[in-house]
Amino acid sequence: MSCSNLTMWVSSKPSLSDSSLLSFRSSLNPFQLPSHNSPTASPSKSVIQCGLRELRERIDSVKNTQKITEAMKLVAAAKVRRAQEAVVNGRPFSETLVEVLYNINEQLQTDDIDVPLTKVRPVKKVALVVVTGDRGLCGGFNNAIIKKAESRIAELKDLGLDYTVISVGKKGNSYFLRRPYIPVDKFLEGGSLPTAKEAQTIADDVFSLFVSEEVDKVELLYTKFVSLVKADPVIHTLLPLSPKGEICDVNGKCVDAAEDEFFRLTTREGKLTVERDVIRTQTVEFSPILQFEQDPVQILDALLPLYLNSQILRALQESLASELAARMSAMSNATDNAVELKKNLSMVYNRQRQAKITGEILEIVAGADALV
Amino acid sequence: MTLNLCVLTPNRIVWDSKVKEIILSTNSGQIGILPNHAPIATAVDIGILRIRLNDQWLTMALMGGFARIGNNEITVLVNDAEKGSDIEPQEAQQTLEIAEANLRKAEGKRQIIEANLALRRARTRVEAINVTS
Numbered sequence: 001m002s003c004s005n006l007t008m009w010v011s012s013k014p015s016l017s018d019s020s021l022l023s024f025r026s027s028l029n030p031f032q033l034p035s036h037n038s039p040t041a042s043p044s045k046s047v048i049q050c051g052l053r054e055l056r057e058r059i060d061s062v063k064n065t066q067k068i069t070e071a072m073k074l075v076a077a078a079k080v081r082r083a084q085e086a087v088v089n090g091r092p093f094s095e096t097l098v099e100v101l102y103n104i105n106e107q108l109q110t111d112d113i114d115v116p117l118t119k120v121r122p123v124k125k126v127a128l129v130v131v132t133g134d135r136g137l138c139g140g141f142n143n144a145i146i147k148k149a150e151s152r153i154a155e156l157k158d159l160g161l162d163y164t165v166i167s168v169g170k171k172g173n174s175y176f177l178r179r180p181y182i183p184v185d186k187f188l189e190g191g192s193l194p195t196a197k198e199a200q201t202i203a204d205d206v207f208s209l210f211v212s213e214e215v216d217k218v219e220l221l222y223t224k225f226v227s228l229v230k231a232d233p234v235i236h237t238l239l240p241l242s243p244k245g246e247i248c249d250v251n252g253k254c255v256d257a258a259e260d261e262f263f264r265l266t267t268r269e270g271k272l273t274v275e276r277d278v279i280r281t282q283t284v285e286f287s288p289i290l291q292f293e294q295d296p297v298q299i300l301d302a303l304l305p306l307y308l309n310s311q312i313l314r315a316l317q318e319s320l321a322s323e324l325a326a327r328m329s330a331m332s333n334a335t336d337n338a339v340e341l342k343k344n345l346s347m348v349y350n351r352q353r354q355a356k357i358t359g360e361i362l363e364i365v366a367g368a369d370a371l372v
Numbered sequence: 373m374t375l376n377l378c379v380l381t382p383n384r385i386v387w388d389s390k391v392k393e394i395i396l397s398t399n400s401g402q403i404g405i406l407p408n409h410a411p412i413a414t415a416v417d418i419g420i421l422r423i424r425l426n427d428q429w430l431t432m433a434l435m436g437g438f439a440r441i442g443n444n445e446i447t448v449l450v451n452d453a454e455k456g457s458d459i460e461p462q463e464a465q466q467t468l469e470i471a472e473a474n475l476r477k478a479e480g481k482r483q484i485i486e487a488n489l490a491l492r493r494a495r496t497r498v499e500a501i502n503v504t505s
Contacts, residue, residue: 089384090384092385093382093383093385094382096447100447195383196382196383196451199382200451208482290413290442291412292413293399293400293413293414294398294399294414294415299413299414299415301415302415305451306451
């Protein structure tokens, strides 16, 4: 019946104003009775054409949907907090790493070092690591990153460069599987919480691609977590690493890795908010008599893969946090819409019920009148 | 005169407290570190790390990384670290057997390298258990 298409009404789009919402949808309602095709005085009420029982069923189903979306929102909120904890736990490592890398690089500046991971070659082929989510129902999150990847692919094509994709996350996998004309090197699945192991898998793959000179540049496309309501799809150049430990974006603009950012979810006045800290790691002076147990090249060889891993791990964590934040706001919108729909439906239901009662009373009175 | 050891992995801090002495497997062999060691920087191989707390020896399996020693502070950055007491002996033994079988089956340069790495990781974990017991 006309009540069956209701679940799609509880969409994750931001809610429109009351009357425009319903009247807009009424024009799409294929089950509308023909006698009501002309707009009446109160369009927002007249469009819901159901019997009392159907109305009741519809209200129940909206109620259920609302419960589900609300639960999903809460789950996402709890998970954002966990994701943030993971970032905080990883900080001592990345801080120390950046510090050591910086210091060693200072000492090696004069030497002519040749590390495979930092070698800049003329670019013929580019590998794109696209990080997507594992699940839907999170607004435009997956679409945004895939669109970014598509536009980057188009750019590379225009430049006449070859490319290959490493897809991380189920949503990206299914997207690229449906498009066999995009060359994909590997499909990987992100876990529920990214760990060093997942980052390692990606790093190993990227590493072997780059070192075997199959590709000359590796770019990482992921969603950067800005705040609970904002997330930006960004492109980072992963390889070649600059020996100083800088991350460069496509335009060659370099971000110093020592400027470490992390986000913190807090509750302010009962609402979830996000604080983002930028912390400059102060670089403690190394003692000048520091000796290298091995060749500096060997030490850099040991350090740079660690650095690569921590970069990838960071990207995975940010992407997960953005996904959860997107799901949170999408589900919160859906809940709002469901509440509104429920309100309108119950109003119509109550009116119809009252009309029915009034009609019955009129009939009884008329019948009693006739008997007199 | 105490020595402070800090073992960091990308996920968490595995160890951060005072120790008496450690033996570290570096790329150029094992080195023992006592308080007031000369400042050095070294690459850490896949291997075991032995830690002495008073008269007790603890073992940890390290999965490759980097260490910096200086000023009575040891910072070890590794991809992964597991305490010997946390490793399941049977599971580790099984992983080792699987890794050995994989190496025998491996073909091509890339596969052999990967299988070798897995084997070394598995062997280190088994070693870490056996040293403790």
